[in-house]
Amino acid sequence: MHQLTYGDIKTAADRIAGRVRPVSLAPMEPGVARDSRDDRPERSCDVWLALEFMQHTGSFKARGAQNFLQAHRDAATLPDAGVTIASGGNAGLACAWAAQQQGVPATVFLPATAPEVKAARLREYGAEVRLVGSEYAEALAACDEFAATTGALASHAYDHPLIAAGAGTLLEEIRRQVPGLDTVVVAVGGGGLFAGVATAARHHGIRTVAVEPENCRALNTAIEAGRPVDVPVASVAADSLGARRASAMALYAAQQDGVRSVLVPDSEIVRARQRLWDQRRIAVEHAAAAALAALTSGLGSSHQGLGYRPGDGEKVAVVLCGANTDPTDLVSRPAGL
Template sequence: MLTLADVEAAQFRTKTYVRRTPMLEGDPQPKGRIWLKAEFLQRCGVFKTRGAFNRQLAARERGELDPKLGVVAASGGNAGLANAFVAAQLGVPATVFVPATAPEIKVDRLRQYGATVRLIGSEYAEAFTAAQDFVANTGALFCHAYDQPEIAAGAGVIGLEILEDLPGVDTIVLAVGGGGLYAGIATVAASAGVRVVAVEPTNIPTLHAALQAGRPSDVTVAGIAADSLGARQIGRVAFDVAIQTSPVSVLVEDDDIDAARNLLWNDYRIPAEHGAAAALAALTSGVYRPDDGENVAVIVCGANTDLSTIGPTSRTVSTF
């Protein structure tokens, strides 16, 4: 079980390698107050850099990171980017398996970071299987996209920063794919009595389905956020945390994700990817409604996106 001590150790281990991202107060709301945790400003443009640093640095401390074999990752894009970036920083090679459907902008950046890119299948699960075979044959260090305690602990440092910068926070809203971000944040939030709202696309309800079934179970992977939230099932680390912490689990439609993404650009000039905008969509769509006076932190977790796909720049009034 992931612990608060694991997250605190990750904060200490990675503090000189990652950015402490700011909290931006949202526009005035009719009820509670909203802050945006600007994790899209993290190195590599995504929260996953934190877990990648924690995983690779911890492995190096234990003598498990071979400088010749390096690391292997499977990813729809962002986890691969983060691990390739970290590997380059630490001077080791990286091989990244991604679905052939991954956005070209992410594949190009993987190559810019010096990674060997292998395009496999049409979704994350197929890339994951190929990466596992590669690890078995080479002995390189496997860096999971979400389901390793060190990966989740690194992401959980975001929660520590939120509690430090916004001591009166009542609720943290975040998007869920495979659950690494959720596991880390929920572990921190539980220690402080803070509510966590776990937001998923209706098309990829990994956590929601697992909570209903009482175990991780496969779901279909589809929709506009599949490149970053496209895990076929919730990770075991996240599921174990969810059983202990009982999140508020909500689902949002693709149209609502798209609208929230456009709002982030139109009102704040934040170029969020669809997966990152899913968190805000819980508020803008009304599937989660804050109480009067509730202080809500929304994690905007990534900005590795094609700007040409963001909608019109006419202003949207951000009351939710």
């Protein structure tokens, strides 16, 4: 297993400079991160939203995909057959976009049951879409066979050091804009974003809070077991955070100093997503809202692993990682409420 290092992050940052959009940050007003149900004494903290959903293809995944392909380009190992991946989600979109940027073919495998809108978006980025089987596992098997027979470069949604290192460049940009940053809060699925961000954060003495839905907790379970294990997946955020197993790379990062694993219930994820819409007219994925939900979850709960409460004077950045969502379930409310 490749143990991600800060050097990997720095190399990735140099490699993708000018090829991705620098993250924008927006301060939250005092008390906005505080929930009205919390009757504990208010603590003074600075909370910033890292608006990574404004990245190319609508999520942080563009960073890792660009780093992955550019690294192979630099090493002259990017084949004429291009790149292939099995993913109809953010990773597939990012892979297709990065391939288009690099001028190489992208072949994306999806189950035949995938929504047509996903296939259409992939084709907009120039990808060839192949529909195979009725489940993701069948599409993945076809993708692996395609890579083996054509020589196409096989990419992965999260479990690759170049993918994780690219994601970790996000932390470098955040800390430059928030001097004295204490904590970064990030949602976790398979662990690519978390591994990269936590590795960079540890180098700078910054705490990482890894947030997962209560019933979608691959990393939290791996920490308890001491090894990656398969977990059941059942969450409103499962479309982005529904990895059945965290990567060994993510577990290693989680076992280092300065990392805290917390859980949030689906009800709080839904509330946080709605609040972002009500207060900022920001429509994000449930995965992105999960990170913000960590600041208001577990109110009055004795569960030590539920939610995260910043301390007095703490400077916190919350990563809003993606916005590839259907906004029709966001309830419009009168202005000012």
